[in-house]
Amino acid sequence: MSNVMSLLAQWLPQQRWFAGDQTPQQLELVGSYELPAPDDDTSVRLITVALVRDAARPETPTYQVPMVIRDVDAHLDTRGYIGAATEHGDRAALVDGAHDPAFARAIIALIGDEGQIIGADAPGAPGVDVYGQPMPGARVAEFASSRILQGEQSNTSIICELQHENGDPAVPLIVKVFRAIHPGDNPDVTLQTALAASGSLRVPPTFGQVTGVWQDPERGQVSGHFVFAQEFFSGVQDAWRVALRCAESGEDFGELARLLGEATAEVHATLARVMPTVDASSDEIETAVAQMHRRFDLAVEAVPELEAMRDDVTEVYAHAGTVQWPRMQRIHGDYHLGQVLAVPDRGWVLLDFEGEPLRSLDERNLPDLPQRDLAGMLRSFDYVSGALSVRAGREVGREWADAARDAFLAGYLSNLAAQDVVEAVGRDDLAALLRAYELDKAVYETLYEAQHRPEWLPIPVMAVQRLSAPDAAHAAASVERSR
Numbered sequence: 001m002s003n004v005m006s007l008l009a010q011w012l013p014q015q016r017w018f019a020g021d022q023t024p025q026q027l028e029l030v031g032s033y034e035l036p037a038p039d040d041d042t043s044v045r046l047i048t049v050a051l052v053r054d055a056a057r058p059e060t061p062t063y064q065v066p067m068v069i070r071d072v073d074a075h076l077d078t079r080g081y082i083g084a085a086t087e088h089g090d091r092a093a094l095v096d097g098a099h100d101p102a103f104a105r106a107i108i109a110l111i112g113d114e115g116q117i118i119g120a121d122a123p124g125a126p127g128v129d130v131y132g133q134p135m136p137g138a139r140v141a142e143f144a145s146s147r148i149l150q151g152e153q154s155n156t157s158i159i160c161e162l163q164h165e166n167g168d169p170a171v172p173l174i175v176k177v178f179r180a181i182h183p184g185d186n187p188d189v190t191l192q193t194a195l196a197a198s199g200s201l202r203v204p205p206t207f208g209q210v211t212g213v214w215q216d217p218e219r220g221q222v223s224g225h226f227v228f229a230q231e232f233f234s235g236v237q238d239a240w241r242v243a244l245r246c247a248e249s250g251e252d253f254g255e256l257a258r259l260l261g262e263a264t265a266e267v268h269a270t271l272a273r274v275m276p277t278v279d280a281s282s283d284e285i286e287t288a289v290a291q292m293h294r295r296f297d298l299a300v301e302a303v304p305e306l307e308a309m310r311d312d313v314t315e316v317y318a319h320a321g322t323v324q325w326p327r328m329q330r331i332h333g334d335y336h337l338g339q340v341l342a343v344p345d346r347g348w349v350l351l352d353f354e355g356e357p358l359r360s361l362d363e364r365n366l367p368d369l370p371q372r373d374l375a376g377m378l379r380s381f382d383y384v385s386g387a388l389s390v391r392a393g394r395e396v397g398r399e400w401a402d403a404a405r406d407a408f409l410a411g412y413l414s415n416l417a418a419q420d421v422v423e424a425v426g427r428d429d430l431a432a433l434l435r436a437y438e439l440d441k442a443v444y445e446t447l448y449e450a451q452h453r454p455e456w457l458p459i460p461v462m463a464v465q466r467l468s469a470p471d472a473a474h475a476a477a478s479v480e481r482s483r
């Protein structure tokens with residue numbers, strides 16, 4: 001194994017976006033591409049982006065890993081330091097590209113200049129071709145600086161400060177580097193680009209994207225999205241923080257929840273207009289219900305206490321399979337309070353349309369029911385109460401969560417397109433669907449928490465119990481109350 005690959009094998013398991021914490025058994029270079037080094041920074045020896053996977057575990061993702069090889073000098077930013085790049089000469093450092101401004105700057109230039117790089121084959125691995133695609137009309141200012149966005153994320157986002165020719169600050173960009181790369185469209189890119197192109201203010205303006213073509217060891221030549229860049233809203237808070245603050249302090253959240261419902265309905269209506277929709281055929285319904293059952297089986301393996309709820313859960317899903325379904329369309333897919341920003345002068349802005357990370361990309365690219373998104377947000381209100389309750393050691397915030405869900409649904413149903421759906425399908429059937437999707441989301445969350453945050457596992461487990469209980473009138477009552 002080369003020096004760089006053995007350094008990566010040690011470094012990868014420490015990264016939040018890497019699945020699992022085991023050192024890869026057989027780290028394989030799937031391909032790589034190089035970006036031009038800046039003329040005015042002679043300490044950069046090479047900017048290279050590797051696609052790597054653990055060949056001993058082919059079911060795990062292929063990861064995108066940007067790296068900068070730099071001189072070891074006084075200006076080296078030690079935060080991104082991976083190790084000594086001995087193959088690249090004396091005093092050469094291998095730096096995580098996400099921490100190095102040379103990578104961010106090269107990516108912005110690739111997109112802004114509509115550049116293309118045809119990758120050269122490396123020893124043992126074919127080259128990767130990459131294409132920069134700016135949004136029509138997008139204008140790029142001069143690169144000034146970059147920093148990595150800290151936090152619990154599935155991908156790596158880099159904030160880039162830009163400036164006009166006269167030195168005045170220009171609108172900053174957020175450059176999201178997809179870590180697990182998949183053949184096919186990434187819905188985060190396609191959906192947000194379609195929304196932005198339709199003139200929607202409910203997503204950040206798109207700057208552009210990088211797509212790549214590579215040789216997948218199993219599937220041959222494939223293509224997919226590598227990077228997505230959008231306008232960055234500085235200093236704003238996400239709806240999770242706003243909601244927690246209100247729930248803790250008693251500040252009113254009703255109006256904000258209602259506006260969030262309106263914004264959600266607006267996005268659904270736009271997606272139904274600009275992206276394909278399909279009738280929910282009996283096949284589609286059967287598949288969707290079978291997926292819910294499958295997910296429950298998986299969750300029971302990880303969280304055995306769910307087994308006791310199996311009969312009730314089965315009943316809720318079975319009932320959902322018998323009611324009338326609305327037309328299926330593209331949706332957000334992993335909607336929760338952390339995916340929404342409170343932007344002054346714009347209102348709620350939605351982010352991260354990548355869908356649930358635990359579902360396959362093929363599934364996430366299919367039309368789905370808007371009820372999945374509504375259920376996601378309703379679960380999120382419950383999480384606000386759940387997080388506060390875990391902290392307090394007793395139940396708090398239940399009334400707050402109930403009021404937020406009523407206001408959110410009322411806001412959603414004030415939209416004309418949403419009213420048409422109620423008219424066509426009927427409230428009882430929609431309530432049955434909402435309950436099944438809410439339960440399915442809580443089941444998904446048990447898996448997510450078991451893997452990532454075991455201390456929060458009781459939040460979704462209690463929700464599965466509550467939502468599956470035969471007398472649960474929760475979802476139905478909310479739809480009823482929002483009349």
Ligand SMILES: Nc1ncnc2c1ncn2[C@@H]1O[C@H](COP(=O)(O)OP(=O)(O)O)[C@@H](O)[C@H]1O
Binds near residue numbers: 149154157204234352
């Ligand atoms: N355009 C933006 N403006 C301001 N903050 C943003 C923007 N896009 C993302 N963020 C912040 O970055 C976080 C992670 O972004 P997200 O798209 O959810 O990435 P991931 O796929 O890694 O979870 C968000 O929760 C939000 O706080």
Ligand SMILES: O=P(O)(O)O[C@H]1O[C@H](CO)[C@@H](O[C@H]2O[C@H](CO)[C@@H](O)[C@H](O)[C@H]2O)[C@H](O)[C@H]1O
Binds near residue numbers: 154337357376445448
């Ligand atoms: O934001 P991601 O796309 O990475 O989504 C995953 O992580 C979320 C947690 O950050 C998780 O959301 C769950 O926890 C939230 C509170 O932290 C809560 O508001 C959500 O309702 C709850 O589902 C999400 O499920 C997961 O896919």
